[in-house]
Amino acid sequence: MAEEKVKLIVNNKKAYHDYFIEEKYECGIALFGTEIKSIRQGRCSIKEAYVEIYRGEAWIDGMNISPYEKGNIFNRDPLRKKKLLMHKSEIAQLAAKVEAKGYTLVPLEVYLKKGRCKIQIGLARGKHNYDKRDSIRAKDIRRESERDFKNEYRG
Secondary structure (H helix, E strand, C coil): CCCCCEEEEEECHHHHHHEEEEEEEEEEECCCHHHHHHHHCCCEECCCCEEEEECCEEEEECCEECCCCCCHHHCCCCCCCEEEECCHHHHHHHHHHHHHHCCEEEEEEEEEECCEEEEEEEEEEECCHHHHHHHHHHHHHHHHHHHHHHHHHHC
């Protein structure tokens, strides 16, 4: 079976640093023509973005899609709320978890899959400062052990 072509546009490394990601969901985004052209050029940012559920629909707010250079009057507001395309049952399940357990929804990646723009969102729980220090320490230990193994292997 052929592998699906996925072109990563932008990822949110800060989300992995600030949150424990419990579950991941893939969904589409309702965009206009000039917005998708701008995304294909890689002019998109999700650092300050968050996902909210309002009236049974999922929306992403704070996602910045820079205006398309050749778009003239068809360009939209770069920071407008964009609707996420998900099944109603998935949205209801996420809404229940966010309401009951104090989780939040954060965007993790924006990518192109089969010519369509997709976004991966994560059901996340916030980290405390000591959790962040522990994850940084674990990453440093892993990096040092990989470096030592590489040096041993070279001889």
